[in-house]
Amino acid sequence: MLSRKYHSRDFLWLSIALMPLIGIALLLEIQPQDFWWLMRVGQETVQNGAVPIIDTISWSQAGRPIVYQPWLAGVILYLIYNVGGITCIFLLRGILIAITYGMIWVMARDVSNARLATILVFILGIASANNWSVRSQLPAYPLFVFCLWSLLHWQNGNKKYLWVLPVVTLLWANLHGSFILPFVLTGAAFFFGKGERKTLAFALGLMFLATLINPQGISVWKYIVFMLNSPSDHWFAFEWAPPSNVGWQMNIFFAWLLAFAPLAAFSPRKLSMLEWVWFLGFGWLALSGLRYVIWFHILLAIFTAVFLSEWAKRLVQPTQTFPTLNYGFGIFMLTIPLIFLPGLRERWMGDSVSVYEMSTTPLSATEWLAQHPHACSNLWADYAFGGYLSFALPSCKPWMDSRFNAYPPDQWSEYVQVSRAEDWQEMFDREGINLLLLSTAGQPKLVGAVSESNLWCEEYHDEYAVIFSRCEAK
Structure with missing residues (x-):
């Protein structure tokens, strides 16, 4: 095959x-x-x-x-x-x-x-x-295909690539929570495949041991259970x-x-x-x-x-080949996309292609927050904006960010409700929210409601984000 x-x-x-x-x-x-x-x-x-x-x-x-x-x-x-x-x-x-x-x-x-x-x-x-x-x-994508490649060779009688499986699993268990997938592939191969099972069983054992080499040890398997539930x-x-x-x-x-x-x-x-x-x-x-x-x-x-x-x-295969030309032109084609790298593409494309998804990455609003550190207290932000702040401005901690499993479902429910401008003032008062970083694209109703309130003063506004603070705090 x-x-x-x-x-x-x-x-x-x-x-x-x-x-x-x-x-x-x-x-x-x-x-x-x-x-x-x-x-x-x-x-x-x-x-x-x-x-x-x-x-x-x-x-x-x-x-x-x-x-x-x-x-x-x-x-x-x-x-x-x-x-x-x-x-x-x-x-x-x-x-x-x-x-x-x-x-x-x-x-x-x-x-x-x-x-x-x-x-x-x-x-x-x-x-x-x-x-x-x-x-x-x-990075889990190449690991998946390497597992598949190794097992397809095993299926056809070539077991010398099975060493790939524990190596891939070792990396995968520290990279992404889908590290159970190589076990799904390999377990199915063990029961339904045609290759030599003894060596594959040994590889499966090494794969399990490889998952234990991580900061959580065997508790990493609890993470899978946690994520699935x-x-x-x-x-x-x-x-x-x-x-x-x-x-x-x-x-x-x-x-x-x-x-x-x-x-x-x-x-x-x-x-x-x-x-x-x-x-x-x-x-x-x-x-x-x-x-x-x-x-x-x-x-x-x-x-x-x-x-x-x-x-x-049935496709006609070429009778003549030119190896040097084929390799040279192939390498040339693989290097052409490098002109699209940020830092290079601006020289010939200008700013026509954004590096970041601007509607969810508040670059300018974050600069304003960095220039006004005293204002960054009890911040409530769009969850995607909170994700950006986590690295770009760690001192400005949001009420929540884009780590879904870091927050209980009740908190997410309340976030969704407030983003729809439902009972938002009561929630902000209860939580002691003093500063808002809202998304014009993701929270238009809330932006409109806060704008009409005499309790909140607009501090900053651009195409993608609006910052409000409590007027009495000024």
């Missing part, structure tokens, strides 16, 4: 697939929800030599115990940011996307050919680019909700899923029992929660390559 012979033209096709995807990765804005607080965790971990175990970001939950399982992702982001600023953060995303989709291309090419792999990876890339936010899940995440974070066929990217996903049935029925190539188990298991996950769609989408692309492999053989 796995072809190992590669040619220079294969590298050229790989470059054609990756060039637009790397370009997209370098153009996507930084979204603040998980990025800035992760950077704050990384900063505190590096400076203190230990992962924070209590909340130091908000004032409403200050001193409460908290677990930062993805601490390593925060440390990596913080160190890279310190070395090269936001430009290196974008470069890191481009590299991770290139590795992830490059490995998917390899697996698709191994069961079909280079051109079909290029088409499938390109479609997969544009359909899943909405999952490329810089967050702890991003966290009402704050499940009730208020949209990524935990089932996917809906809204937007062109989800249109592609559901169309691909619907097309999979006739492909499976009419293709002369068939999936193995293990591949069907993976398909059904990850398909169920994807349809139960938006956050799982990308894992299933990766499998869809590889299995589609299997079904279309016989058709792909």
